[in-house]
Amino acid sequence: MTEIPAPTGECFCGCGSAARPxxxxxxxHDKKAEGDLNAPFHGDRVVQRLVDRGYGPGGQNLHQAxxxxxxxxACGVVEGCPASGRPGSAELRRHRATHACPTSS
Structure with missing residues (x-):
């Protein structure tokens, strides 16, 4: 995996605006950047981006990857719970505390 650049104070989407520290x-603007990235490389579709990388039905499981x-x-509270989050994130801690298990991921 390549090294992630440090935040610079400028929005990475290219709008030229300031980003919070x-x-x-x-x-x-992360979603705007994602859409702009999908446009020239994947026909402006997230689904095409997934398929281009071997994920989706008949391919690899992106969630598991x-x-x-x-x-x-992974949630880990109950076997088979499809919830997951960034390690150590408040959202994952909150999910585990309340275990509001979604029916699909």
């Missing part, structure tokens, strides 16, 4: 993007990489952590 410690953030890469202004609020919502994220967990296996250590970038996501």
């Amino acid at each position: 410690g953030n890469y993007f202004r609020q919502g 994220a967990i296996n990489s250590g970038l996501r952590e």
